[in-house]
Amino acid sequence: MTSISLQNVTVDFPIYNARGRSLKNRVMKMATGGSINSESGGVVVVRGLDNINIELSRHDRIGLIGHNGSGKTTLLRVLTGVYAPTSGKVDIRGKCTSLINISLGIDPEATGRQNIFLRGALLGFKKEEMKERLQEIEDFSELGDFLEMPVRTYSSGMQLRLAFSISTILQPEILIMDEWLATGDEGFKAKANQRLNELVEKTQILVIASHAKDLLAKNCNRVVWLEHGKVRMDGAPSEVLDAYFGP
Amino acid sequence: MSEFLPFICVGLIFWGYYTQIVSEGCSGFISNSDIILQLDLPFFTYILRVWYRNSVILAHNLVIFPIVLLIFWKSIGPSALLVVPGFIIVTLNMTWIALTLAILCTRYRDLTQIVQNIMQVMMYVTPIMWMPEHLPQRASHVMLDYNPFFHLISVVRNPLLGQTVTATNWIVAIGVAIVGWSFALLLLKKYRARIAYWL
Numbered sequence: 001m002t003s004i005s006l007q008n009v010t011v012d013f014p015i016y017n018a019r020g021r022s023l024k025n026r027v028m029k030m031a032t033g034g035s036i037n038s039e040s041g042g043v044v045v046v047r048g049l050d051n052i053n054i055e056l057s058r059h060d061r062i063g064l065i066g067h068n069g070s071g072k073t074t075l076l077r078v079l080t081g082v083y084a085p086t087s088g089k090v091d092i093r094g095k096c097t098s099l100i101n102i103s104l105g106i107d108p109e110a111t112g113r114q115n116i117f118l119r120g121a122l123l124g125f126k127k128e129e130m131k132e133r134l135q136e137i138e139d140f141s142e143l144g145d146f147l148e149m150p151v152r153t154y155s156s157g158m159q160l161r162l163a164f165s166i167s168t169i170l171q172p173e174i175l176i177m178d179e180w181l182a183t184g185d186e187g188f189k190a191k192a193n194q195r196l197n198e199l200v201e202k203t204q205i206l207v208i209a210s211h212a213k214d215l216l217a218k219n220c221n222r223v224v225w226l227e228h229g230k231v232r233m234d235g236a237p238s239e240v241l242d243a244y245f246g247p
Numbered sequence: 248m249s250e251f252l253p254f255i256c257v258g259l260i261f262w263g264y265y266t267q268i269v270s271e272g273c274s275g276f277i278s279n280s281d282i283i284l285q286l287d288l289p290f291f292t293y294i295l296r297v298w299y300r301n302s303v304i305l306a307h308n309l310v311i312f313p314i315v316l317l318i319f320w321k322s323i324g325p326s327a328l329l330v331v332p333g334f335i336i337v338t339l340n341m342t343w344i345a346l347t348l349a350i351l352c353t354r355y356r357d358l359t360q361i362v363q364n365i366m367q368v369m370m371y372v373t374p375i376m377w378m379p380e381h382l383p384q385r386a387s388h389v390m391l392d393y394n395p396f397f398h399l400i401s402v403v404r405n406p407l408l409g410q411t412v413t414a415t416n417w418i419v420a421i422g423v424a425i426v427g428w429s430f431a432l433l434l435l436k437k438y439r440a441r442i443a444y445w446l
Contacts, residue, residue: 021357
């Protein structure tokens with residue numbers, strides 16, 4: 001049973017300047033009691049998330065909205081398991097797949113076909129599993145013979161097609177997205193959007209951070225408004241979106 | 248000369264291997280920061296990548312050794328197969344060193360440079376460019392027996408040169424691996440949750 005539970009989750013970021021990261025300065029500080037050097041490499045702490053309490057269960061489709069710097073990406077990273085919270089508890093049941101960067105793991109020097117396996121490995125697929133899906137990915141991307149060429153020869157649109165075709169091949173339990181995936185040219189767009197909608201249907205929990213009102217209204221059954229690391233509103237899309245964007 | 252050249256051939260190849268693993272291990276997490284900040288993969292994966300890449304390069308570099316043996320018309324007996332367990336011990340040691348350094352260097356960024364300088368000094372202190380027989384008796388005790396790198400390089404170099412690996416070499420190499428791994432695992436357990444914040 002997939003579920004995500006965040007209880008009193010707080011994330012504090014230590015900001016190190018060059019002096020704070022120096023072993024030499026640290027040793028000097030210990031020896032002199034920190035009183036001699038006034039720029040002793042202090043550590044500034046920024047609170048990214050402040051006491052977040054969220055419960056997600058199966059069939060939840062959560063939209064995250066908030067101003068820039070409100071903590072959306074930090075919350076997404078806590079959900080993926082990248083940041084362990086500084087205090088509080090996170091309980092994630094089910095496999096989390098992050099589509100925040102669909103080109104993660106793509107090596108520009110390797111051919112398109114090799115990159116399918118590379119990217120697949122980072123998505124959690126074994127080589128045999130990728131082999132089964134290879135034909136499907138190749139057909140969807142419509143890249144044809146270009147799949148034999150190194151990815152650095154592709155145009156940015158082609159790289160996007162490749163990354164998209166590979167990344168949407170999964171059957172996720174929990175899907176994390178930062179903005180709807182960019183989908184390329186007109187011809188590809190319709191196909192891609194349909195594929196993405198199918199993917200969203202199949203997942204058990206969806207979390208998407210976005211600034212687009214219509215997107216969130218269409219895809220989510222619950223919207224969370226983050227401000228300065230705290231949850232300002234958490235409820236039905238119609239309410240929260242009207243409050244945030246204005247009627 | 249026929250003793251010395253194969254000696255420095257093997258020594259330099261393996262020393263280059265150690266230095267590279269140590270250097271790339273230091274930046275093991277820093278260079279993979281984009282993946283670490285997006286996927287929750289086990290941290291040892293990045294160390295394994297460093298180890299594997301450098302081991303393949305080592306295999307390519309070792310090709311020169313049989314050529315050197317051929318030039319000097321030397322042969323090695325079946326006791327050279329002891330290089331395989333020797334290499335396993337070396338791997339066990341290199342991986343804990345790389346893991347520890349990766350964690351420490353991610354927090355203290357100038358440690359990378361310090362480590363590189365230490366490795367350069369170790370190259371001259373360890374018998375790579377000079378043979379241990381050339382050392383006067385009274386000095387050899389300190390420079391050889393207390394130098395863990397001497398033992399690490401002996402467990403792979405001696406079998407390939409047809410010499411015996413002494414019990415001290417085995418004991419120190421294995422002992423350092425056990426102590427080192429305990430330390431590395433404790434460090435990982437304690438700071439695992441903080442590594443992503445340091446990047």
